Amino acid sequence: MLNNDPLENVLYIDLSKRTFAVEKRGDLFEKYIGGAGVASALLDETCPPGCDPLGPGNPIILAVGPLTALFPLASKTVAMFKSPLTGNFGESHCGGRSAVAIRMAGYGAIVIKGTSSIPVYISIDGSRVYFRDASSLWGMGIFAAGRIIRENETGSGLRTIMRIGRAGENLVSYACVTSETYRHFGRLGLGAVFGSKNLKALAISGKSSLPVSDQKTYTKIYEEVYKTAVNSAVMKKYHDLGTAENIVPLNNFGGLPTRNLTAARFENAADISGETFAEHYLGRRLGCSHCPIGCIHIAALREPYEDEAYFYKTSMISYDYEPIYSLGSMLGISSAKGFLKLMDKVEAWGADAMSLGVVLAWFTEALQKGLITEKEAMGVRLEWGDVGGYLKAARHIVDRSNDFYKALGRGVEYASSVYGGESFALAFGGNEMPGYHTGPAAHLGVLIGARHSHLDNGGYATDQKTLVKQKMTPRELVDSLIDEESWRQILSSLVVCFFARGLYSPELVIRLLAVAGFDLSEDDLRRIGRDIYNEKYRFKIREGFAFNSLRIPERIFETPSPVDSLNERYLRDALAYARETITKGITAGT
DSSP, rough: TTTTGGGGGEEEETTTTTTTEEHHHHHHHHOOOHHHHHHHHHHHHHSSOOTTSSTOOOOOEEEOOTTTTTTOOOEEEEEEEOOOSSSSSEEEEOTHHHHHHHTTTSSSEEEEOOOSOEEEEEEETTTTEEEEEEETTTTTHHHHHHHHHHHHHOOEEEEEEOOOHHHHHOOOOOEEEETTTEEEEESSTTTHHHHHHHHHEEEEEOOOOOSOOOHHHHHHHHHHHHHHHOOOHHHHHHTTTGGGGGGHHHHHHOOBTTTTBBBBOTGGGGGHHHHHHHHHEEEEEOTTTTOOOOOEEEEEEEEEOOTTOOOEEEEEEEEEEHHHHHGGGTTTTOOOHHHHHHHHHHHHHHHHHHHHHHHHHHOOOOOHHTTOOTTTTTTOOOOOOOHHHHHHHHHHHHHSSSHHHEEEEEEEEHHHHHHHOOOGGEEETTEESSOOOHHHHHHHHHHSTTTTTTTTTTTTHIIIIITSSSOHHHHHHHHHHHHHHHHHHHHHTOOGGGGGGGOHHHHHOOOOOOOHHHHOOHHHHHHHHHHHHHHHHHHHHHHHOOGGGGGOOHHHHHSSSSSSSHHHHHHHHHHHHHHHHHHHHHHHHO
């Protein structure tokens, strides 16, 4: 690290005492680079063994990396916490302005512990930290709360506002945290952790300058990375149609989960495709800070007011592949307008769209099979494609209207353990499935991924690029997934967007880190990546994770996938080998 680099500053905030302090933790950044690596070490330091995910001891850790605010596409913030959804390791990434704002405020990481006695939001303006009364904001949706905080805060420099909606306040286990209206810390329930601490929002602004080792070299490499990014065919895809472009190819491939994965092709996929949204609804594109791509696609939904003739309102709603899958094909919704109406409410309430969609899909099938009574459902009737019914059900979940809806608010793994229907409860390691039924690598990747996410190791890409052409043994597949996940620890420690993983090669990463004051070889990077991976698994096992307890939903074997080797024996053999390999790696690294 370079001298005078604010990256080594860690801001510790105690909500119970309303105090804060800054410690220089260069030791962590030199060992783990930043982002996911530093956050993993801080989680191990500050989260007591066996701590209640919704208790005051559970920390919220936000971390950025040495390339943040220096190079394009290094603009993610890593959040770590103990997940209220899985009861174990929680990690979420968010773009927008959050990472650059933290870095420019003069910090490499922020650790928040304790619980406020009243609703508050924290305002960080460089070296100053304020605890604001948020009682009047409690109960507000994401959009209204963000608007009021923007009006109240006058901090200088780049600013980010992270906040929760009613889902987080009501401790829905998969509530998310929204930043800049259209970006999220989704998955695994960071919003519920905010809510448990009476923390409505976190506003951060700053304008620090950052050192580089050689200004001339920095400028040259920056231009190189910038031009490569904007001229990349992959980045053009993300700019033109965004991840929504994946709907039609995955549907044609036979890997698009439909109606709770009773099918893997949706007959109306074209109606909710990226092409349809771009042609009929696209209102604008946005980019994260220090990103030239503009992959954030915002739909403009124009609707008449119910009681006013000739008066219309226009709602701006973000859309991506995963929400379109979870609130679209997974629920049999074939109307782009219907999807946007449902998405708009989910956004305002601050619920994770992917988890909520999978929960609603299970609810629909459980009703059809008679596992849920009309009394338990409070009169809600769900039919595939019925947007109105799903809006009512989602509202009950967010409001925790009765014991059944409280169970749904704890995720499909928990709800099915109480009401039955586990065979079609699509969760892996307690986290609801992502939108890929491409073959064994997709499902195995989520099962053994440190945070049970499709982005842990990109198994769905392995299915499409490798397994459809050549078969891999279970051992070969596990080794491939672990190698990829270990490298992704480096990318998420640099907080590089995974869309740019093809651009940020080991050779380029070494050159960029040299500008930021790090002297590392490719062997060093590979070692550090595996160390971080092992660190995460040590925490998981400490908190009760066991491979033997992983449940594989039977539904994934009932619905054909494009890869023939998706069968239970193959996955069981792979899990056994993964357990052996990961356990050996942890032991060797201790």
